[in-house]
């Protein structure tokens with residue numbers, strides 16, 4: 575009996591403390607870039623971020639069935655997700671959301687304000703709390719969204735996740751339609767921090783020429799980006815150029831890859 579009470583007391587004290595002391599980790603649940611052969615590789619992007627005050631799913635890939643089956647194979651329980659952030663309107667980022675909500679609707683979903691009203695309503699009808707994001711918002715301790723940014727692609731508005739860590743900012747992009755350099759600078763301005771520790775996600779450089787990609791690499795280096803994990807719509811050749819430049823500070827983040835612990839600093 576006493577033992578049981580002790581366990582309950584210890585558990586209630588230790589769990590929140592442990593959750594904060596943990597390192598941040600990123601698990602790629604959905605990606606067109608292959609990595610773990612047991613998973614289904616399909617066009618789109620989804621990344622689970624753990625070790626923060628809240629467990630965050632950033633984007634949901636293009637297909638709910640594939641997302642849920644990849645989660646199952648990686649032993650990721652949908653119930654542990656607290657927050658979902660959808661970067662932008664493209665289906666390869668929001669296509670899996672409604673299926674995920676069928677498994678767990680006790681979540682807060684941060685949607686770009688520019689998404690169609692009927693989609694926001696569908697998300698709300700599943701029982702999730704919807705936050706329509708236009709301006710920057712704090713999601714939880716040390717975690718922010720940049721709010722809707724737009725860039726060269728004009729009409730495509732996209733939000734980016736920024737985590738403020740002791741080693742510098744960590745920036746998670748969906749497709750980076752507003753331009754990855756532009757996004758990183760916005761993150762610096764938003765948090766009033768210079769140091770950028772990690773940028774990962776889709777950098778959307780598929781259609782860029784080699785000199786254009788090299789220019790972007792030069793800009794990110796000038797900003798001082800320490801580590802990179804370009805994937806999804808970055809493109810094969812651009813990914814190789816990033817790998818050559820960042821060397822051991824480059825991460826392959828294909829479908830099922832996990833980045834965490836030693837590589838990842840604690841939150842502020």
Ligand SMILES: [Zn+2]
Pocket residue numbers: 618619664666667748749776806807
């Ligand atoms: Zn995409």
Ligand SMILES: [Zn+2]
Pocket residue numbers: 662664749751
């Ligand atoms: Zn896109």
